[in-house]
Amino acid sequence: MKKPDRSLGRVAAIVGMGDAYADEQNVKDPLQLANEATWGAIRDAGIKKDDIDILLTGRAPWADRRPQWNNIFASYLQLPVRMTTELTFHGAGVNAMIGQAALAVAAGVADYVLCVQADAVQLFIDATAVGAATDACPQFEFPYGPTIPTIYAQLACRYMHEFDVTEEDFAEVAVQRQEWAVHHPKAAKRKHGLITVEDVMKSPYISSPLRRWMCAVWGPGGTAGAFIVTSVERAARAKNPIYIHGFGTCTTHEYLCERINLRKSRIPLGPLPALTTTGAAYAAKEAYEMADMQPQDMQLAALAGNFSHTVLVQLEDLGFAPKGKAMDLMRSGRMRPGGDFPVDTNGGWMGFGQPGISVAADSLVETIRQLRGNPLGLKAGNNPKVAMAYSAGGMLACHSAVILGTEKS
Amino acid sequence: MLEQGEFANFKESYPQPRVTQDALPYWEAVRNKKLLFQRCPACSGAIFPPRSICPMCDAGAKPAWEQSKGAGSIYSFSVVHRPPSAIWKSHAPYTIGLVRLDEDYFLFAEIEGKPEDMAVDKRVQVNFPDREVPLPTFRLV
Ligand SMILES: [Zn+2]
Numbered sequence: 001m002k003k004p005d006r007s008l009g010r011v012a013a014i015v016g017m018g019d020a021y022a023d024e025q026n027v028k029d030p031l032q033l034a035n036e037a038t039w040g041a042i043r044d045a046g047i048k049k050d051d052i053d054i055l056l057t058g059r060a061p062w063a064d065r066r067p068q069w070n071n072i073f074a075s076y077l078q079l080p081v082r083m084t085t086e087l088t089f090h091g092a093g094v095n096a097m098i099g100q101a102a103l104a105v106a107a108g109v110a111d112y113v114l115c116v117q118a119d120a121v122q123l124f125i126d127a128t129a130v131g132a133a134t135d136a137c138p139q140f141e142f143p144y145g146p147t148i149p150t151i152y153a154q155l156a157c158r159y160m161h162e163f164d165v166t167e168e169d170f171a172e173v174a175v176q177r178q179e180w181a182v183h184h185p186k187a188a189k190r191k192h193g194l195i196t197v198e199d200v201m202k203s204p205y206i207s208s209p210l211r212r213w214m215c216a217v218w219g220p221g222g223t224a225g226a227f228i229v230t231s232v233e234r235a236a237r238a239k240n241p242i243y244i245h246g247f248g249t250c251t252t253h254e255y256l257c258e259r260i261n262l263r264k265s266r267i268p269l270g271p272l273p274a275l276t277t278t279g280a281a282y283a284a285k286e287a288y289e290m291a292d293m294q295p296q297d298m299q300l301a302a303l304a305g306n307f308s309h310t311v312l313v314q315l316e317d318l319g320f321a322p323k324g325k326a327m328d329l330m331r332s333g334r335m336r337p338g339g340d341f342p343v344d345t346n347g348g349w350m351g352f353g354q355p356g357i358s359v360a361a362d363s364l365v366e367t368i369r370q371l372r373g374n375p376l377g378l379k380a381g382n383n384p385k386v387a388m389a390y391s392a393g394g395m396l397a398c399h400s401a402v403i404l405g406t407e408k409s
Numbered sequence: 410m411l412e413q414g415e416f417a418n419f420k421e422s423y424p425q426p427r428v429t430q431d432a433l434p435y436w437e438a439v440r441n442k443k444l445l446f447q448r449c450p451a452c453s454g455a456i457f458p459p460r461s462i463c464p465m466c467d468a469g470a471k472p473a474w475e476q477s478k479g480a481g482s483i484y485s486f487s488v489v490h491r492p493p494s495a496i497w498k499s500h501a502p503y504t505i506g507l508v509r510l511d512e513d514y515f516l517f518a519e520i521e522g523k524p525e526d527m528a529v530d531k532r533v534q535v536n537f538p539d540r541e542v543p544l545p546t547f548r549l550v
Contacts, residue, residue, distance in 0.1 A: 154487060
């Protein structure tokens with residue numbers, strides 16, 4: 001497989017970042033959220049709106065599923081651009097956008113690329129119903145009545161079976177996500193306070209073995225993240241640039257029934273058929289190689305753990321723990337508040353919540369805020385200079401990783 | 410603003426499978442209480458979901474339909490306690506899993522039986538219950 005040029009890890013930086021939030025008392029739709037975040041990013045970058053050459057968005061927000069949403073947003077901004085497209089990587093689109101923006105900058109076709117993702121599921125739609133209907137195969141899965149947790153639970157079942165992991169282990173993952181979430185003013189689960197393993201084990205099954213506390217919630221009401229990418233040369237004039245050291249993406253399937261029937265793959269997924277290694281491993285490997293870094297060089301990470309078991313699988317696939325051993329890292333306490341390897345510092349997808357497809361933008365916002373030392377919630381205790389933001393989309397389908405840092409490499 | 414499109418109706422009735430051209434023989438067989446799958450004449454691989462050209466090898470061969478014995482084992486399962494919409498509530502809790510058929514392909518399907526009896530590797534047999542929407546399910550053997 002063609003490897004990306006490693007010099008791509010030295011060409012681009014994020015010079016502007018904006019975030020926006022909505023809730024029941026302060027209702028905003030995805031266009032409003034994206035707009036607010038975009039203007040925040042423009043001001044942060046110190047540029048003018050018309051400096052933007054390319055607009056990238058993720059797939060259309062669940063709360064506004066009009067096709068060509070990227071174009072709708074471009075015209076909402078009155079922003080004629082050279083190029084605009086949606087990166088339909090499910091929720092993983094936002095990290096993938098950063099990579100595509102860096103490519104555009106490297107190719108010299110754009111000075112500034114605006115990357116935006118917004119959603120507001122909880123305020124506008126019945127996500128449980130629509131989610132299953134969107135992400136289950138409409139022919140061979142959805143007629144049986146699964147939810148998104150039911151589809152993800154197939155991996156949870158196999159992970160427990162293959163690696164002797166227990167429901168109590170899954171409960172511990174939820175406890176540690178909540179330790180960060182209680183400090184974040186926008187986190188959907190902040191209001192519940194700290195929890196114990198017993199609390200998690202007492203919560204009802206949503207789809208076994210996943211109990212309520214082991215699942216992300218649809219919330220907060222709405223969020224958006226906007227990011228402006230430019231060249232490292234232009235970034236030298238910016239006040240707070242975050243350098244893009246590496247990026248990697250891959251996608252392996254759409255529906256779970258296709259994934260489990262996959263018998264060979266040039267993207268390494270371990271011995272097939274199996275579910276317990278995902279494309280995250282490959283996306284991360286590409287990012288590490290481009291950055292000329294190792295997993296142990298990461299001083300902070302933002303995962304895409306919508307359920308307890310996906311947190312564990314991702315820690316392994318991203319190289320932070322051997323396969324089947326992520327619980328050892330979890331129990332070490334290194335990822336908790338005060339630890340030397342803070343992970344999911346906004347509470348992660350489980351604690352902060354999933355406002356919709358903007359959830360990955362929230363993780364990227366959190367990563368940049370921590371690198372700049374101005375998080376909305378608890379500050380990482382180790383003053384991180386290099387971090388990985390990883391995002392997943394679909395039913396274990398789409399994977400994107402970016403390695404960001406405060407120093408030019 | 411919300412566009413749910415083809416997903417709008419399932420809350421009031423069980424969803425019909427969105428049948429593809431490749432899978433017409435599969436669904437015709439299901440109505441006759443038979444389970445079909447495809448096999449590649451070149452690489453002999455069992456193919457599912459159905460295709461018009463084998464994706465598992467480079468021969469570009471047209472898959473042939475075969476009848477499955479419908480016997481397999483549970484690869485993974487989950488008991489659904491909170492269904493996707495109101496229509497499923499009376500049916501819950503129900504179990505959905507990945508079943509590895511003896512012909513070496515996988516189906517995502519309901520597994521009938523008591524939730525507490527479900528376990529990885531347990532043997533199952535295909536079943537065609539009389540329901541509003543005909544679907545193959547599995548039963549613990
Ligand atoms: Zn073949």
